[in-house]
Amino acid sequence: MSPNSPKMNGIGVQVENSRICVVMVGLPARGKSYIAQKAQRYLKWLSIPARTFNVGNYRRNDSPHPSADFFDTNNAEGERKRRAAAQAAVDDMLRWFNAGGVVGILDATNSTKERRKWVLDLLTKEGVEVIFVESKCDDEELIMANIRDVKTTSPDYKGQDPERAALDFRDRIRNYEKVYKTINADGDEDDLTYLKIMNVGKQVIINRIRDYLQSRIVYYLMNLHIRPRSVWLSRHGESLLNLEGRIGGDAGLSYRGEEYAQKLPELVLESVGSDRPLTVWTSTLKRTINTARHLPKHYNQLQWKALDELDAGVCDGMTYQEISDLYPEDFQARDEDKYNYRYRGGESYRDVVIRLEPIIMELERSEDILIISHQAVIRCIYAYFMQKTQEESPWVPVPLHTLMKLTPRAYGTEIQTYKANIKAVSTWRGKGSTAKHEDPVPDGGV
């Protein structure tokens, strides 16, 4: 199979026949939904069909705003309904597997041995591999931070008084605590394949990993931490080559690009809201390094080769007009499948995704990172956080002189943009349009 075949995904992770269910385990407010959502996003970024099945959502169909006693194990009606919800979620997941799904994520507490065994038997019978992923956390402060986060974003408490919601949520957790048993606490679950993350990754237990894809999922989850944080993204300031409409190269900043570099510290400060330092990652190219040079001295700066712009090969330094004149077929091929199109002697978006692997892992492990990079690279990172498909991601408009703040939450990533209000040329070109940079449709994207 050619590397450009749509069946082949970014990291070369290709799955064959294996269908895996990631079963989340843990008390509420331990970041389960957050982990589930992250795993789904990561796998999809690697072109592996993945989907989260949140048992809570199924239960909500029945009881939209339950009170804490609904979760009391002595409440037979509540117990029956929750069981039915789990069954409905698993049924849907099996249907989805049969339609070509590869990694299903069952997002529920699964906090008892009995429930875990029930899920395991049900899925094993259908030929689905099961890997349990437990998040165990005793850090009260972290739990409270998570409750506040869930309280404001969970559909259960929509439109309710925040204070009462928090209290109710704490009661709900207590009901689970009564029956909660961590995986293999009694030593009789040693046959399970599981990953247990304790205190946000300080200690980790990995047990009986059975194949490559499982190891890949575990590898990714090991890098996650569930502390709330944000990532800041910016392109470099307008470069001298941008002015000429040329792609690639290693030019310095234009006059307006330099203006943006000088304004960036102010924008960052406004967005961060305090003088707590960020770590700045740039590429190894002049235009990003120069864009970062006015940031405060107490910001640590690192240059990554992996953040360099997509290599346009023989077209490096050309205008789109020159490319379409010299390589008309290539120009068209690129429009047809921009994600997989590889410049002669250069790279495709897919290639960029592969080399970004260390960046994504480091990003997941770190807090407070500001990335100053290039259009194609920012698009790939943006696609990772915002779950954009391969068809969409290479076309996302990422304007110059704009700072983005991405904040991953349990139910999606929030985005805020800060415009420097410094004019710059547009470097965006619509699909199938003429060989010119143009202005993206207003509010069409980032």
Place this chain on the structure above:
Amino acid sequence: MDTLLTAEIAANAPRYRRKSSTFIDGIHDVSEDQNNMAPAQLYSTMSGRLFHSGRIAIVMVGLPARGKTHICVSMARYLQWLGVKTRIFHLGDYRRATVGPGGQVPQDYFYPNASPASVMLRQKILKKCREDIYAWLNHENGQVAIYDAVNPTASGRRALAKEFAKHDVQTLFLESYVDDDEILKENARNVKISSPDFYGMEPDEAAERYLKRIQTKIPVFETMQEEELNYVKMINAGQGFFYNNVSFNYLSHRIVFYLTNLHIKSRTTFFVRAGPATEEDSYKADAPLSEEGRMFADLMTETIIRHREAERQAAIARSGQDVPLRPLNVWTSTRLRTIQTGEPLAKLGYKVRQRSQMSQINPGVCEKLSERAIRALYPEEVEKHELDPYHHRYPRAESYHDLAVRLEPIILELEREQNDLLIIAHESVLRVLYSYLMHCSTRDIPKLKFPRDEIIEIIPAAYQNEAKRLHIPGLDPKTIPSSPEDIRILVPGSPPGKFSPIPGPISPGPGDLVEFIVTRPPEKVINKSKEAVADKVADED
């Protein structure tokens, strides 16, 4: 030159580093050429170090017979494949070099209350090894040093981490912890039984004796529980892991990822090409096997089965006991000719698995073009190709580097496989997989030749892998040379014809029909390094 000789040279060199000979894989060699990228390296940096992960000492922890050396060698193989400059420092090499040939360390060498003389000796050996590690990390652009020793006490490990930190080197401890008796015995049997000490003894008895000896020699061993240190505990050869993460960096996580795919059992990998197809030169056609191809599949099957049975009989003769045949699994690509080459084995009940990532290198525009046509059509590309055949890609084609990156899942599954494995694939895929296991340089990979009449067998030994070639007799000589469906550009420096990746007698040319009729016995071209490491039985550092 054999390994015994090279081991000696290494010991007498100013640095006691182990070097490989031409006959065994180059895992202990590090390229001097800073510009030479590793096979699966994604980019290079000015500092020569990757991922902003700094300099790392991976310190092994664990009693002998826990598979430490095997883990070190495998880990180094993977890291170097990714382009991380890695070197292994086996403390045993330094001990052997210090006490001299035939020398023994004193009985109380590992005792907590050892005599001053023993403590002095121990310090001297440790110092030599550590100085060498600093030289590697500080002056030779090294990024990872793997320190292969027992490191039995918590206090010793704390001191070590402190000392490395002083040199601005991060420490990651990696303990191989085994409490499963079966695994222990198996390890003892595999590694130590060739020692003269246990000659003629029943394997089980020898294993037990050996394990007891470790216990008396190293009475104190504390498993890792140091909360303030970064450590990974690998439990029962990869069945479980526990890690304590104080400040893991990217590389540490990547190493754990690799380790979750590793086991420490000994098994063999075979490589063979697919038989000839009806439409040899088309990449897109995916043609079935020709008549000769079917014949090839039968002969190949016969050869490998005969060989495995012969090896088994030899093992029985050596040990005087019945030795079960390890199961053999077969992987093919999803291309018809490889699947059909595996069919006779599938019919005999061997498990055959199709792996789509193992498709051959994509020739792009070069498909079906003769060398002359390519030269005429793409003269500039040919020029570039000749400069760097590993990284260059023809328009719409894949380079070997692309292939190496896409084969990563296969490589990790290869590590994961516990049974013997036969891989039937296109020559381009064999080149890359072979170079992973035998640590070849990117300059050599595109030149490796796999004639059709050979099965390559790769056997893991204590310190490195070794390769053997098995001859498949009775083939039509026309079908033997390197694959015609490959990009037809000759790599500069490679003489036309068919050379095995490993040295040895070259298969006869098409003219020498007579010799083909003669059945050649499976030929052992590689010296076992076992003799060279026979004293590994005393390796209790």
